[in-house]
Amino acid sequence: MKGRPELYTSYGQDMAFLNTRPKRAWSGGLVVFALVVPFLITDDLLQLLATGFVAAIGAIGLNIVTGYAGQVSLGHAFFLAIGAYTGAALSGSETGRVIGFGITSLPIWLLASGLVAALFGVLVAPVAVRLRGLYLAIVTLGLVFLGEHVFREWTSLTGGPGVGRPAAVPELFGVRLDRDSAFFTAAQQLYLVMFVLLVIFAVLARNLVRSRVGRAFAAVRDRDLAASVIGVDLTKYKVLAFAVSSFYAGVAGALLFVVNGFFDPGSFNLLLSVQYIAMVLIGGAGTISGAIMGALFITLLPRITRELPTVLPFISGDATGAITVFQVEAVLYGVLIIVFLIVEPRGLFGIWVRVRNYWRTWPFSY
Helix, strand or coil: CCCCCCCCCCHHHHCCCCCCHHHHHHHHHHHHHHHHHHHCCCHHHHHHHHHHHHHHHHHHHHHHHHHHCCCCCCCHHHHHHHHHHHHHHHHCCCCCCCCCCCCCEHHHHHHHHHHHHHHHHHHHHHHHHHCCHHHHHHHHHHHHHHHHHHHHHCHHHHCCCCCCCCCCCCEECCEECCCCCCCCCHHHHHHHHHHHHHHHHHHHHHHHHCCHHHHHHHHHHHCHHHHHHCCCCHHHHHHHHHHHHHHHHHHHHHHHHHHHCCCCHHHCCHHHHHHHHHHHHHHCCCCHHHHHHHHHHHHHHHHHHCCHHHHCCCEECCCCCCEEHHHHHHHHHHHHHHHHHHHCCCHHHHHHHHHHHHHHHCCCCC
């Protein structure tokens, strides 16, 4: 209505993707800022941000199955590993010491990584129909240990512990993105590609959760018995939630391998799953924006803790001290999860909503 831009007159207007002018302005501003950043900061920071963008894709996937569908999963690292090694195997050299098929085109191996991980998610999903809560968490946790053993022993695929294998080759339209070009450095190219992919997957996820499928996820999360009574097919939507989540994890795993350049079979462990749980809970469960915030926060956290030895002398920067930065990082994940669950259950997204609502009604914020 004229003069009342925040007053919705239809359900469709309320459910629109960017339904207010401030949202459109903020989104456009963030995109422009993100596209300018590669020309303002160093390559090492660009690589860190690219890692954060990829982690955000994986966090969005975990948020779909946990935050939206209410299925607790501690096995995200397993699906990340499936995607990482699928992409690496497809693009690997056919004459190398490990399995390789020589398919270097990024769209092909990236899609295949997601689909293979989604297939494993579908195979695991029937268990979710029969279990809930702690029991489901324990089952998905078992996937991590099972995957660690399989990947450690399957040396023809993974290269073995301490050795590893080359990551997937990021080639797009015949251009190697991991090498400097005439106009951009390799870090700038990877940063831009990962940002574009994050935007694509975030938009797809946002459209999914505001659709009929997303409403079914929410019904299952809030009360699956009531959802079943009103006609929601629990098996169908739980399987779909695991499939979508695993697809996102597979894509993220393949891209993480590319950005970091090296992964050991032991890298896909319980700590990695805990990190993704932390991303979702700290960022805000049940929100796409929260998953992105949490992923960037957790990715940038080690960069901050690496500076602690210069401020706190009793913390060692290597593994020789009584208290190391690596131990501090592991403890921080748990502490932050506890603090956010108690103080601000909606995470960083909830803090942003509070700040936004305060200034929206200022000076009448009471």
